[in-house]
Amino acid sequence: MKTAFINTPVGILELKGDAEGLASVLFKDEENDVVSEKIPKELKDAALQLQEYFEGNRKEFNLKLSPEGTDFQKRVWEELQEIPFGKTTSYQQMANTLGDPKVIRAAASANGKNPISIIIPCHRVIGSDGSLTGYAGGLHRKKWLLEFENPSPQQSLF
Template identity: 60%
Template sequence: MEEAFIKTPLGIAKITGNENGIASIIVLNSDVPLTTIIPEVLEDAVYQLHEYFKEERKVFNLTLNPEGTSFQKKVWKALKDIPYGKTISYMDLSKTLGDPKAIRAVAAANGKNPLWIVVPCHRVIGSDGSLTGYAGGLHRKKWLLELESPSKQQSLF
């Protein structure tokens, strides 16, 4: 498994994968040395993430190969269908998957998403519109939603 550490506006991201696809993209809460030579199998992921942060990419085109249960993979696949700039509640996601009673299991699978940003778990919010749990931290979730917002918050200064 190849890996790369890249700088993003939200911290250092660790990307892992091989010829079968990208296995994980996680944001770290600590500093580690950045990768100077990106492994070839990770180049597209690095390039597309940089485009995303420059607001030049709204949809990722990567071969993904995350590890997880069949249920987790089903949830992660549904997350990919949430459009850029839109949000969905955990309840609505559960309904989309065919079982509104599975909301806790859906939320747990959402929290185990190993593909930060590419599988947009940050687009899932509470039914009341609140920013609920996010493995990368609520400050990052808020930042990502603001980046994707069709109406940017105006600064007074």
């Protein structure tokens, strides 16, 4: 498994993957995490696509993904990838889409265990009341990502 650290507007991201695909994109807050000078070839495309995303030039990712998880978690993560750029859904809507409104807690738990931040857009899931419920990368990052993807238009002063 290869590893690379890249700098982004939301902090340092740790990318891990191999020939099978990208296994994780995690937020790093430790001061000893240093941005990689050389990105392993297995991670170059992911690093490039994330850079394009943060530059505002990419709204969809086209990468081979290989997250580890249960079948249910993988189903939730696949569903997350269907949420369009600039849009959000609720945990309840996600449970309904999965076919059972009662799996809301399981869906929320799987969402929280998503190992591929941003690319599998778990930040696009919010509470039914519009609240910014938990986010593994911190609510400040979730807020930043949602505003980045759907900036509020400038309001008129008059």
